[in-house]
């Protein structure tokens with residue numbers, strides 16, 4: 267049997283850090299949603315009891331460092347599955363971009379193997395397993411739009427924002443999430459975005475207020491390390507995106523755009539100096 271799973275990218279409409287915890291992680295408040303830029307996974311049973319990964323992308327690990335491999339290994343161990351699987355990753359999400367490509371592949375693997383092997387694991391249990399693989403994995407298991415707290419693994423489902431275009435621009439640098447969090451001085455943060463304000467804007471379905479309330483405390487850290495991210499942000503604003511923010515630890519910058527007529531102008535303007543630009547829809 268062969269099964270397919272889509273692994274969409276996420277964006278953070280809001281990312282606030284409350285404090286650094288004793289375990290080294292940061293206590294966060296994030297408002298996250300999915301966009302329709304997705305990796306495609308194919309999972310097929312193998313006669314041998316082992317895990318094999320392949321991908322058309324030459325720049326990701328295909329061994330136990332791959333998050334899809336780790337997800338398969340975890341589910342096999344925890345549910346005592348003595349079967350093998352071959353997973354092909356058709357990568358479309360840029361890597362180390364702040365779009366949770368690896369986390370979404372891990373989540374899709376958990377969902378897919380649950381189906382392939384008929385394990386009957388609940389979504390809640392899949393999220394608990396996912397949290398062992400990374401802070402963003404539980405959200406990627408459920409998708410939709412959510413308020414994520416704790417280190418990102420505690421989820422509260424909220425309404426989807428109004429439909430809009432999302433322009434994603436990734437400058438040609440790879441950012442390490444651990445590095446960005448490592449440079450953040452959480453106790454010295456003077457300004458915090460308003461989580462309550464963002465939740466209220468989404469609840470009311472006000473696109474303009476969502477754009478006004480976008481905020482990410484990791485943005486200044488990444489901008490300090492890579493000034494080219496600022497250039498992308500400023501260009502996106504100048505070209506007329508309604509709301510602009512860096513996603514996660516970056517370096518991808520997203521622009522929310524309500525009117526289709528504006529989208530091609532923004533895309534063409536950015537393509538002048540940034541190779542990786544995508545126009546997608548919010549997944550609602």
Ligand SMILES: C[C@@](CO)(OP(=O)(O)O)[C@H](O)COP(=O)(O)OP(=O)(O)OC[C@H]1O[C@@H](n2ccc(N)nc2=O)[C@H](O)[C@@H]1O
Nearest residue numbers: 290291292364365366400401402417443444447514515516
């Ligand atoms: C920043 C965010 C925002 O959505 O996304 P990305 O930029 O990676 O897409 C996430 O919090 C990333 O989640 P994820 O990529 O799963 O991170 P993890 O593997 O759990 O952690 C990587 C490293 O980031 C730091 N980390 C992560 C999450 C958190 N709440 N506090 C942290 O300090 C830790 O140093 C950890 O070792």
Ligand SMILES: Nc1ncnc2c1ncn2[C@@H]1O[C@H](COP(=O)(O)OP(=O)(O)O)[C@@H](O)[C@H]1O
Nearest residue numbers: 331332333361362363364365366367368369371
């Ligand atoms: N399936 C995967 N897809 C992408 N990257 C992966 C995968 N498995 C492991 N990685 C590694 O995870 C790191 C972070 O990748 P990714 O999840 O794309 O970034 P981000 O968390 O910034 O969105 C990269 O260094 C990459 O080599």
